[in-house]
Amino acid sequence: MTPPLQLSKRSLPAKPSDGIGGTTGASIEFRDVGYRYPSGLEVIKGLDLGIGRGQSIGVVGPSGCGKSTVLSLIAGLREAQAGQVRVDPDGTGRHLLSMVFQKDTVLPWLTVEQNVRLHHTFTKAGHGKRSRQSRQAFDERIRELIAMVHLEGFEKAYPYQLSGGMRRRVAVLTAVAALPQILLLDEPFSAIDEPSRVAIHQDVFDIVRELGITMVLVTHDLAEAASMCDQVYIMGPRPTCVFSKHDVPFGAHRDMMSLRESTDFLDLYSTLWRDLHLQITAQQAGEATRVDGEVNE
Numbered sequence: 001m002t003p004p005l006q007l008s009k010r011s012l013p014a015k016p017s018d019g020i021g022g023t024t025g026a027s028i029e030f031r032d033v034g035y036r037y038p039s040g041l042e043v044i045k046g047l048d049l050g051i052g053r054g055q056s057i058g059v060v061g062p063s064g065c066g067k068s069t070v071l072s073l074i075a076g077l078r079e080a081q082a083g084q085v086r087v088d089p090d091g092t093g094r095h096l097l098s099m100v101f102q103k104d105t106v107l108p109w110l111t112v113e114q115n116v117r118l119h120h121t122f123t124k125a126g127h128g129k130r131s132r133q134s135r136q137a138f139d140e141r142i143r144e145l146i147a148m149v150h151l152e153g154f155e156k157a158y159p160y161q162l163s164g165g166m167r168r169r170v171a172v173l174t175a176v177a178a179l180p181q182i183l184l185l186d187e188p189f190s191a192i193d194e195p196s197r198v199a200i201h202q203d204v205f206d207i208v209r210e211l212g213i214t215m216v217l218v219t220h221d222l223a224e225a226a227s228m229c230d231q232v233y234i235m236g237p238r239p240t241c242v243f244s245k246h247d248v249p250f251g252a253h254r255d256m257m258s259l260r261e262s263t264d265f266l267d268l269y270s271t272l273w274r275d276l277h278l279q280i281t282a283q284q285a286g287e288a289t290r291v292d293g294e295v296n297e
């Protein structure tokens, strides 16, 4: 079982309330959002989403329905042509947003510690001007974060010396070391074996709670969404919108290993699967209709 977190209060921001969500982390709202790629492909239509400060949501749906596009709208990499996407910062002045992708995003020529410090190397805060006290607090935070994901002893290791699961931990650490208000995860753990994945779920869940980060997780893994999030959204086929929204009733303190054995978890998983299955079937039916249409033309 993962040891309890013991982070010093000096180096971390105000902790969110003990329940679901909190006072830190940006809130995010989509209202009747539509998005079409310049190619003309309509990907999102009439999408409504609401994510409170410090909340975590999982976004699941048929392959290619538009989940990653939703993340790019939150990140401001694309602009919706219809409706409103609103990202409301929490007023702490913390770095707004970090993202972790499926692909390995750690830099192979830097050690674990250098990767984790990367954000600060590129920001003003990373250059000599900080006081000794704030440098010490930062060093302490880096040490604590490395300890939280059980990478003590590997600070000076290079990525090629780590397992796939350890590299994923470093990728997540690199993203959260900036203390972002929002963490966007795009199928971040799909290439990892199941036991390592569940252990990483625990680490990321604990870090996100401890640092008061709003998290949006795009995944094909229903168990991952159910164990790490406060709500799971099942999306429909393209142009996508929310098919169903499910509250996850497992609270702010979870033991990922034993959670998966509980009947409540299995019930939730089965409900999510039922809805996802419906949407996959709907997508396949849509594709068949399109192919028939093309053939008949």
Ligand SMILES: Nc1ncnc2c1ncn2[C@@H]1O[C@H](COP(=O)(O)OP(=O)(O)OP(=O)(O)O)[C@@H](O)[C@H]1O
Residues within 6 Å of the ligand: 037, 038, 039, 041, 043, 061, 062, 063, 064, 065, 066, 067, 068, 069, 070, 238
């Ligand atoms: N830059 C682009 N230009 C045109 N079409 C794109 C672009 N990026 C993605 N698409 C298309 O938009 C649709 C939605 O893509 P997106 O990556 O958001 O889906 P997804 O649900 O995340 O997919 P997956 O489940 O396979 O990861 C897909 O059909 C994809 O081919």
